[in-house]
Amino acid sequence: MKKNEIVLRDHSYDGIQEYDQKLPNWWLFTFYIMIVWFVVFWVLYYQSPVKIANDYERLDKEIAEINAKKENELKAILATLNDDSLLKMSRDPSHLAAGKAIFETKCFVCHGIDLSATLNGAKLPGLPLNDKEWKYGGKPMQIMETITHGPPKFKPDGTPNPQLGMIAWNNQLSPSQIAEVVAYILSKQPR
Amino acid sequence: MITKQPNLDSVTSINEDGSHYIIHPADVQGIFTFWRRVIGVLLIAVYVALPWIPINGAPAVFFDLVHRKFHFFGLTFLTEDLWLGFFLFSGLGFGLFYATALFGRIWCGAACPYTVFLEHVFRRIERVIDGDCNARRRLEQAPWTGGKIVRRIVKHGIYLLAATAIAHVFVSYFVSLPRLYGYMRQSPLDHVGAFGVMLFLTGALYFCFSWFREQFCIILCPYGRIQSALTDDDTVIIGYDEARGEPRGKANDENSGDCINCLRCVQVCPTGIDIRNGLQMECIGCAACMDACNKIMDKVKRPRGLIRYDSLNGLAGGKRRFLRPRIYLYTGLMILGVGVMALFLSRLKPAKVEINRMPGRPYYLTDTAIRNQFRVVFTTKKSEETEFNVTVKGLPDQATVAGLEGSFTVPPQSEIEKIIFIQVPRKGYQGQFTIDLESLVEPGDFTLRDDIEFLGPSPYILNAEEEQKEAAKKESSHE
Numbered sequence: 001m002k003k004n005e006i007v008l009r010d011h012s013y014d015g016i017q018e019y020d021q022k023l024p025n026w027w028l029f030t031f032y033i034m035i036v037w038f039v040v041f042w043v044l045y046y047q048s049p050v051k052i053a054n055d056y057e058r059l060d061k062e063i064a065e066i067n068a069k070k071e072n073e074l075k076a077i078l079a080t081l082n083d084d085s086l087l088k089m090s091r092d093p094s095h096l097a098a099g100k101a102i103f104e105t106k107c108f109v110c111h112g113i114d115l116s117a118t119l120n121g122a123k124l125p126g127l128p129l130n131d132k133e134w135k136y137g138g139k140p141m142q143i144m145e146t147i148t149h150g151p152p153k154f155k156p157d158g159t160p161n162p163q164l165g166m167i168a169w170n171n172q173l174s175p176s177q178i179a180e181v182v183a184y185i186l187s188k189q190p191r
Numbered sequence: 192m193i194t195k196q197p198n199l200d201s202v203t204s205i206n207e208d209g210s211h212y213i214i215h216p217a218d219v220q221g222i223f224t225f226w227r228r229v230i231g232v233l234l235i236a237v238y239v240a241l242p243w244i245p246i247n248g249a250p251a252v253f254f255d256l257v258h259r260k261f262h263f264f265g266l267t268f269l270t271e272d273l274w275l276g277f278f279l280f281s282g283l284g285f286g287l288f289y290a291t292a293l294f295g296r297i298w299c300g301a302a303c304p305y306t307v308f309l310e311h312v313f314r315r316i317e318r319v320i321d322g323d324c325n326a327r328r329r330l331e332q333a334p335w336t337g338g339k340i341v342r343r344i345v346k347h348g349i350y351l352l353a354a355t356a357i358a359h360v361f362v363s364y365f366v367s368l369p370r371l372y373g374y375m376r377q378s379p380l381d382h383v384g385a386f387g388v389m390l391f392l393t394g395a396l397y398f399c400f401s402w403f404r405e406q407f408c409i410i411l412c413p414y415g416r417i418q419s420a421l422t423d424d425d426t427v428i429i430g431y432d433e434a435r436g437e438p439r440g441k442a443n444d445e446n447s448g449d450c451i452n453c454l455r456c457v458q459v460c461p462t463g464i465d466i467r468n469g470l471q472m473e474c475i476g477c478a479a480c481m482d483a484c485n486k487i488m489d490k491v492k493r494p495r496g497l498i499r500y501d502s503l504n505g506l507a508g509g510k511r512r513f514l515r516p517r518i519y520l521y522t523g524l525m526i527l528g529v530g531v532m533a534l535f536l537s538r539l540k541p542a543k544v545e546i547n548r549m550p551g552r553p554y555y556l557t558d559t560a561i562r563n564q565f566r567v568v569f570t571t572k573k574s575e576e577t578e579f580n581v582t583v584k585g586l587p588d589q590a591t592v593a594g595l596e597g598s599f600t601v602p603p604q605s606e607i608e609k610i611i612f613i614q615v616p617r618k619g620y621q622g623q624f625t626i627d628l629e630s631l632v633e634p635g636d637f638t639l640r641d642d643i644e645f646l647g648p649s650p651y652i653l654n655a656e657e658e659q660k661e662a663a664k665k666e667s668s669h670e
Contacts, residue, residue, distance in 0.1 A: 006200050006201055006207065019200060019201070021201055021207070022205075022207065022208060022209035023209060024205045024209055024211065024406065024410070025208075025209040025210050025211070026211065026403070026406070027410075028209065105608065105609065105610060106610070108593075108594070108610075109549075109564060109594075109610045109612060113593060119560075119562070119591065119593055119612070119614055123557045123558065124557075124562075125555065
């Protein structure tokens, strides 16, 4: 047989024969590359002490980072806030406008557009916020805490609080937004 | 200069030992080559220009990955409109089927971006630097002298520049031009993702156009591989008229056919086939062999068209048929895809209103009323402020709507969420009903309709309860 001759193989199926030709080298190389890749991958991923995070771990890590960032933001803002500064905000028109906008997209569903927790005389699910009565504390920082984390899960005497009406808003509103809502609520208090 | 003789048993561009046989197609001039070049230059101009032409405040074609918006000739699609892509691609796909059934691989030879860049950019660069096919072949076999090294460095340097430019054009379809320009002036490390894509593309394009070339069309391209299933004996392809050409012989030989066996058709072929062996899967329909053969036929004073656009039936001297069942089928499928897409495009509005029930209880029952809570999202895809004027229809008397006060504006290309509740007094309540939300959108002056069910208890039970209460009240007042 001549070198590099095109070989027609002997076997025949239903009269169909096939050539025995070389694969293009570049094609062959893709297989070699895959073999090398497999070894590298297998060693790195399964055998080496280097831990490569999977998607779930990466996601958990990112969520933890976001939560930590939120916590830090909350801490930073809380450090600048106190009852006096919130009261001061409640007299600042720009904060009030922002607070009003948030209140009238999120809070008014349960607390009413006029904070009375009623709609055309019918009772809404929330507590009225314009009646000087505060179930979970009426100091500005206490209101801030109630909106951020929801009503306390336990009464002061340690028994579970059965009426867990409101959700914790820290997943939907940033600390500064919550502060603006508090300012808006404070501004609406009867004097 | 010895060149390889193509045969039907093996691929010319792959040597028997598996190595790549570099094909050096000869220069060719003629009417088909001319028009092919015109189309190629126009297409490159279009590819480059599309992200630069503003239509309705956005580039003509711009897939804005950052904002997940797709601008397409003045229309803006959000990710939720992606289902339209099914009809776009089925329409385009069947359009390609249709063109293939009629004219074979005309797409590959004239309009495929791969061919366009290879033929009209990279092969031109090579022609200028390395000379014609004989010079290129000589240079390939020449020892590595200083001159050859310089030539190679210059050629591959320009290749790399061209590949980089094409990669940037590609990226400009996905990243806005000012942003891309900003990226280009900053350190690559600041935008590792975009830079990585650009680098990968540059490498891939350089590899394909400098070395891989026809291998892609012959072996990798899936469209190339399904050709044989799409064409038939009536498809217009580039073919050699065997009846006229055979037997091959000298130009002055009276007894031989028209083919003088000059091998010009083989020399100019960019995929290295001999078209006289009949239709082969390597043929990309570039028409270079037609121009080459026509020129020779002119020289030997024989009629043109020994190699020509014709169907296999036509080349065999049979009847040429244009309309046939396959064409009807592909036409129908193409019209179906394009038609459905056109229908949905015409109904696609640049704004959207979505109403959903708030999570939680389906309805709230108070002492005096029944209340439903809904979440409404108003979205505009327009690049200007959009006004929504909302009216709620289908309400019974005394029903109140809170949270929707007449008209409001949504900033350009954004959405706002409103929580609304609808309350019906117990007395006026007659059971569940459908609420129609009608939003008049300005500018554009069109109305969007969305409906949702108002849920509540059975009015029968509610009334019975009311009566019971009344009775209890009466009784207690009696006592």
